[in-house]
Amino acid sequence: MSRLPRPATLGLLTATLLCTGLTPGLAPSLAAPLPTTAVAQQPAPAPALTxxxxxxxxxxxxxxxxxxxxxxxxxxxxxxxxxxxxxxxxxxxxxxxxxxxxxxxxxxxxxxxxxxxxxxxxxxxxxxxxxxxxxxxxxxxxxxxDRADDPTSKVALQFVQAISGGQFITAHSFLSPSFQKEISPAALQSKWLGLQRETGSFVKVGRAVEAESTPDMRLVLVNVEFNRLTDNLYVILDSTNEIIGVDFPEYPAGPAPVQ
Structure with a gap:
């Protein structure tokens, strides 16, 4: 499947596991790499507790x-x-x-x-x-x-509600363990705030619709309204309802005319 380039400012997050088999226009990408500039050496983490x-x-x-x-x-x-x-x-x-x-x-x-x-x-x-x-x-x-028994669309909706409400630690708890290691709560915060520089300020979360599913993955579209435009946030979950990818469409719909 051919893929068009996505404006970097509009990609929120995607897990490494998000590669193929989803909606056309949903291009895979990795979390933003660390800057190549030198950083101060961090102290070694303390050994685990007994x-x-x-x-x-x-x-x-x-x-x-x-x-x-x-x-x-x-x-x-x-x-x-x-x-x-x-x-x-x-x-x-x-x-x-x-x-x-x-x-x-x-x-x-x-x-x-x-x-x-x-x-x-x-x-x-x-x-x-x-x-x-x-x-x-x-x-x-x-x-x-463990949210495996919850409706998939409800899990995706609660995740978007948490991140849009500034509850980045709660939002982070919806991610799969492997995705949590790639993306910190601070990175979630940075990406969400950065997105609003393009879309305008967050207004409200709409409904969630399960768009596609396979035995291993489910794609849920969560409608999000900003003060410049309204579009869908793509939330990708695995078979146990843990989130393995989050992304915005490559080309937001743009501001709507006044009715």
Whole structure:
């Protein structure tokens, strides 16, 4: 399938997995590469916690969520997550989510620099399985939620609502684990703000429509209105409803005439 070049300013994000078999005009691209200029050498990450330390850190994190303590929740973020959040933003996010009534740790696995904790949380709207990646300081590096049983269009819509509402950590939790490693919450923020320099300020999110599907991937179009134009955001999900790609059309529709 031939592909036309896309204006770089209008491409939001696409995962490496997004290559072929989707809607014509949806061209694949990788996340923007790091600048080639020299950067200061970053300190080596702390080694991963032991299983018992990770378990204790997970309990502290889950207790903060259960109690609704936004200050404690924010303090448990890694420096990378703190850079795109604040205690007031955390409080607003927690108010928008169902109250956590209880939780159960299912597994704890430690790697070289991070630990992954699997927990089932019980909420007023049902149970959810949550995966939390914890760094060597006992802080949340990233997390994701099992949404395999949700309607695909609902997952895509909630992702766009999160990113358009400035909840970049929540939006990041919708991405697949491999995509999370490629794209940070700060990169999501930068791309979203950069996009609005072309489209105008965000106004509202419309409806989501599942456009195409294969056994491995699903394409959902989420209508987004800006003050200059209205167009669809393409959200690509895998068979478990984890997002593996996000993209804007190559050629936005342009401003509509006054009715």
């Amino acid at each position: 299983v018992e330390q990770a378990r204790a850190a997970a309990v502290r994190i889950l207790e903060a969520i259960k109690s609704g303590n936004a200050n404690a929740r924010y303090a448990q973020f890694s420096d990378q997550l703190k850079a795109v959040s604040s205690p007031s933003m955390v409080a607003a996010t927690m108010r928008s989510q169902p109250k956590v009534l209880g939780y159960q740790l299912l597994s704890v696995r430690s790697g070289r620099t991070t630990s992954t904790v699997e927990a089932e949380i019980r909420t007023a709207r049902g149970n959810r399985v949550l995966f939390i990646v914890i760094n060597g300081k006992g802080q949340i590096e990233r997390y994701y939620v």
